[in-house]
Amino acid sequence: MAGTIDSGAPVPAGLPGRAEFRQLGYGVALVALVACLPLLPFANSYLIGIVVRALIFIALGQAWNVIAGIGGQLSLGHGVFFGLGAYGTGLLFNDFGITPWVGAWLAAALAGAVAVVIGAITFRLRGIYFALATVVISLAFEKLARFYFALTGGDTGLAVNFRGTAPAVMQWREPEAFLWISLAVVLAFYAVTRWLLRGNFGLALQAVRDDEEAATSAGVNVYRTKLLALLLSAAMTALAGTLHLQFYLSIDPGTAFGLSQAIQIQLPALIGGLGTAGGPIIGGAIMILLSEGTNVASSRLGLDGVDVLAYGIVLLLIVLKAPVGILGYIKSKRLQRSGRAAPAGGGD
Amino acid sequence: MARNPAVLEVTSVHRKFGGLQALSDVSFAVEQQEVVGLIGPNGAGKSTLFEVISGNIPPSSGAIAFHGDDVTRMAAFRRRRSGLCRTFQKIRLFGALTVAQNVAVAAQQCVVDGNWRDEVASALAKLRLTAQADRYPSEITLPDRKKVEIARAIVGRCRVLMLDECLSGLTRDEADEVVQEILGLNRQGLTIIVVEHVMPVVMAMAQRLVVLQHGCVIADGPPKEVAANPVVIEAYLGARHRPAP
Numbered sequence A: 001m002a003g004t005i006d007s008g009a010p011v012p013a014g015l016p017g018r019a020e021f022r023q024l025g026y027g028v029a030l031v032a033l034v035a036c037l038p039l040l041p042f043a044n045s046y047l048i049g050i051v052v053r054a055l056i057f058i059a060l061g062q063a064w065n066v067i068a069g070i071g072g073q074l075s076l077g078h079g080v081f082f083g084l085g086a087y088g089t090g091l092l093f094n095d096f097g098i099t100p101w102v103g104a105w106l107a108a109a110l111a112g113a114v115a116v117v118i119g120a121i122t123f124r125l126r127g128i129y130f131a132l133a134t135v136v137i138s139l140a141f142e143k144l145a146r147f148y149f150a151l152t153g154g155d156t157g158l159a160v161n162f163r164g165t166a167p168a169v170m171q172w173r174e175p176e177a178f179l180w181i182s183l184a185v186v187l188a189f190y191a192v193t194r195w196l197l198r199g200n201f202g203l204a205l206q207a208v209r210d211d212e213e214a215a216t217s218a219g220v221n222v223y224r225t226k227l228l229a230l231l232l233s234a235a236m237t238a239l240a241g242t243l244h245l246q247f248y249l250s251i252d253p254g255t256a257f258g259l260s261q262a263i264q265i266q267l268p269a270l271i272g273g274l275g276t277a278g279g280p281i282i283g284g285a286i287m288i289l290l291s292e293g294t295n296v297a298s299s300r301l302g303l304d305g306v307d308v309l310a311y312g313i314v315l316l317l318i319v320l321k322a323p324v325g326i327l328g329y330i331k332s333k334r335l336q337r338s339g340r341a342a343p344a345g346g347g348d
Numbered sequence B: 001m002a003r004n005p006a007v008l009e010v011t012s013v014h015r016k017f018g019g020l021q022a023l024s025d026v027s028f029a030v031e032q033q034e035v036v037g038l039i040g041p042n043g044a045g046k047s048t049l050f051e052v053i054s055g056n057i058p059p060s061s062g063a064i065a066f067h068g069d070d071v072t073r074m075a076a077f078r079r080r081r082s083g084l085c086r087t088f089q090k091i092r093l094f095g096a097l098t099v100a101q102n103v104a105v106a107a108q109q110c111v112v113d114g115n116w117r118d119e120v121a122s123a124l125a126k127l128r129l130t131a132q133a134d135r136y137p138s139e140i141t142l143p144d145r146k147k148v149e150i151a152r153a154i155v156g157r158c159r160v161l162m163l164d165e166c167l168s169g170l171t172r173d174e175a176d177e178v179v180q181e182i183l184g185l186n187r188q189g190l191t192i193i194v195v196e197h198v199m200p201v202v203m204a205m206a207q208r209l210v211v212l213q214h215g216c217v218i219a220d221g222p223p224k225e226v227a228a229n230p231v232v233i234e235a236y237l238g239a240r241h242r243p244a245p
C-alpha cells in the first residue's frame, strides 16, 4: 500500500489481482477450519494439541522472520527472547501472582530491553558479531537459569502453579482455548509481517537488508532501523514464549535457551520462505507434520532417529531445490512462466 | 560573473587504506548550480572522495563543509536528508523492492515538506521511469537501473548530486538521454559533481574540471584550460601505459 505508487501503468503480468483474491479465500477458509476444529466430530484433545503446537511453532517462526527474513540480521540465538518470555511470565505468576495476561507484556518488554542492549552493542559492527552475540547470550542465560535454582527451579525447570481451568490466569484443562489464542497470535503476527512488507518502516528495513550502504545513502538511519526491528522481533518471540509456557505449564533451561530451540525457531521461515508473510506458516505446518509423522514411525515401528533423518532430508531438499524456501520457489516458478525474472527475494 | 557562495567545501582531506594513501590533501569548492567534472585515471581516488563527502567512510583528516556548516562528523544518512546526495559506481538498488519502492525508501526519509508519494511520482516522471514503477530492478534495462539510482538520489531534498560513472555501460544514445536529464536537473537549480571517463561527455557537461591523480588534485579549472594542461596530459598518457585494472 504505502510502497505502491499509482503510476497509471497497467498491472504487470504475473501478479493478477484474481490470484490474490483466491489466496485470500484459501486463507479465510483455513482460519475458519482451524477455529472450528473443536466442533468437528473426529476432533480430540490429541489432534487439537498438535494444532496448538503447530501454531506456537509458527508464531515463533514469524517472530524470527521479522529480524532475520525481513531485516536480514541473522539471529542464531533467538531462544533468549523465547526463554525470557516463558520464564518471565512464569516467575511473575508463581512469585508475584501477576496474571499471565499482564505478565506476557511485562516479559515481552523485558525481552525487548535485552534485545535493545544486544543490538546497541553489535549493530554498529559487522553482522557476524550480532549472530555470535545472540548465541553467547543464549548460553549465558541457560547457565543462569540452571544456577539460580531457587528462583528458576534449576535444571528441572519451572512449573506453573496450576489452578485448573482458570481463564483469569490463562489456564485451561482442555486445549481449545489455546487453539483460539494461538490462532489469534498467528493472525496478528501475519498482519504485522504484511505491514512490514508494505509499510514505510518495513520498506526501510528491507532496504537495510538488501544493501546497508545504499540504504544509508537513501537517508535511512540503518542502526535505529535494525534496533527497532530486533525489538519488535524479540517482543513477538517472548509472547510466543508465554503461550508455550501456559500450554505446557513448564519450562526448563534447555527448552528455553538451548541452541536446539534456537535452531527450531529458524526452521519454519527457512523452509517456508525467508522474508515472506506466508513462509513461516507453511514451514511451521510442514515441520509439525514431519515431527508427528516421525514420532509415529519411531514409536510404532521402533525406528530411532527417523525424525532427525527426516529433518535432514527436508533441509537438504530445500537447500538444493529451493534455497529461497517453498514460497520463494513457487513465486519464481510463476514469474518464470509469465516471462518475468524473479526479484532478489522478499515478497508476500 | 559574480561569484556564488560555495555549496560544498572540501578542505585538506586525507584518507588512508592501510598503507595506501587514497586521498592526499584534497581541497576544492563547488558553487551553487555548478556542474563540476571530477576526473582522473583508474584508482585516482574519485569514488573514495565521494565516499568521504557523503559520509559513508570518514576521512583520516580534513573537513567537509556543506552550506557553510561543518558536516565532517555528521552521520551519512543525515547528510543525505539535508541534501547531499550520491549514486554508486556499481549499481546498488534494493533488489527485493520495486522501482517505485526503491525511490520511496529515500522519499520517506528525505521529503521535508509535501507528500512523499507525490515526490516519488515526480522523480520517476522526471527520469521517464513511470512505466517501470512496479517492476523489480532485475526486470529493467541497465540504463533504467542507472536512472533509478539517480531518481533515488534526487528525490526529496537534494542540493548537491554526486554521480559516480552513471554513464558507463550505456550506448551513446542512452548516455545522451541520461545526460539531457541530468542537465535538466541542473537547470532546475541542482549542483552536480560528475565522475566520468568518457572525456567528450565530461567536456560537454562540466563548467569546471577537477583532476585527481594518486589521490592529489593536480588541476582545477575550466575544461579547455585543464585539457591543455601538460601535467594532466602526462597523467593520462602515463595511465595509458599502465596495465588496465
Ligand SMILES: Nc1ncnc2c1ncn2[C@@H]1O[C@H](COP(=O)(O)OP(=O)(O)OP(=O)(O)O)[C@@H](O)[C@H]1O
Pocket: B017, B020, B022, B040, B041, B042, B043, B044, B045, B046, B047, B048, B049, B089
Ligand atoms: N575500501 C577500500 N579499502 C582499501 N583500498 C581501497 C578501498 N576503496 C578504495 N581503495 C583503493 O583506493 C584507491 C582509490 O580507489 P577509488 O575507487 O577511489 O578510485 P577511482 O578513482 O574511483 O577509480 P575508478 O576510476 O577505477 O573508479 C585504489 O587504489 C583502491 O584500490
Ligand SMILES: [Mg+2]
Pocket: B046, B047, B048, B089, B164
Ligand atoms: Mg570509482
